Amino acid sequence: YSNDSNVAPKLFVPKFEDYQKVYNEIASRLEEKEDYDDGSYGPVLVRLAWHASGTYDKETGTGGSNGATMRFSPESDHGANAGLKAARDFLEPVKAKFPWITYSDLWILAGVCAIQEMMGPTIPYRAGRQDRDVAACTPDGRLPDAAQAQDHLRNIFYRMGFNDQEIVALCGAHALGRCHTDRSGYSGPWTFSPTVLTNDYYKLLLEEKWQWKKWNGPKQYEDKKTQTLMMLPADMAIIQDKKFKEWVKVYAADNDKFFEDFSAVVKKLFELGVPFKEGTETWTFKPVNA
């Protein structure tokens, strides 16, 4: 005689297959709203994962993607995070469908998914981030300021633990997405294909003539030829600085090299400050649409 109700319920331990299901769900919804920006939530999801991670400070070990503290004010209200509610809201139904995943793991998984589905390289992924409460919010000012140049970029990215090559490789993410006047105040996309990851950002930086845009908004550049593309002062800094520019040339000339370095540096970014348990497996998700 056995009484099942006396048996303790088994704790659900999600496996690779479960995370791949979450990946598939995100991938299937990226283009669900045709009128959202350039037709995909991919770019804003990449920005969410980056802003969750880029608060890391190697000296104090604070910040980074472990915690998903951007759910809370004051971090959600930091100027740098303007507009990321769109990305967080997009992921709410995914969290509701797969309640076992932490927000911290979900936001980074969404970034990985978005990059891969937008034809980017495979980004290896490890799970294990834990959500933290409002007390773990980082102070304002840890993310880069678009109005500034190379000294500022080095201060910000060296604090996370990156070198010059890694800074330039990370900037290639600006092949994706666009600036919004109601978010950052800036306007327009960096490339002609903002929902496909390529090395076009570097090529355009080197090959186009860039001039100041004449408008009432914040100082930004536009391409002289079509006046439809943009560069931030911080983007232009990576060709104004000799050491950065060497890497811009490398990536402009070789998309495979860009993809290889981008994958490695994005994995590093997404794992900054995350206390993975020893023996945590590294997974690669199978693309759905790419």
Ligand code: ZEM
């Ligand atoms: Zn961005 N970024 N970023 N970035 N970024 C914007 C948009 C996007 C800087 C920056 O000020 C801005 C990295 C680095 C840096 C993405 C990914 C990554 C916008 C426009 C600004 C102003 C926001 C808006 O108005 O919606 C600066 C100064 C950076 C320092 C180098 C890194 C690193 C990234 C990822 C690895 C992406 C994907 C977007 C597009 C978002 C969207 O909604 O289309």
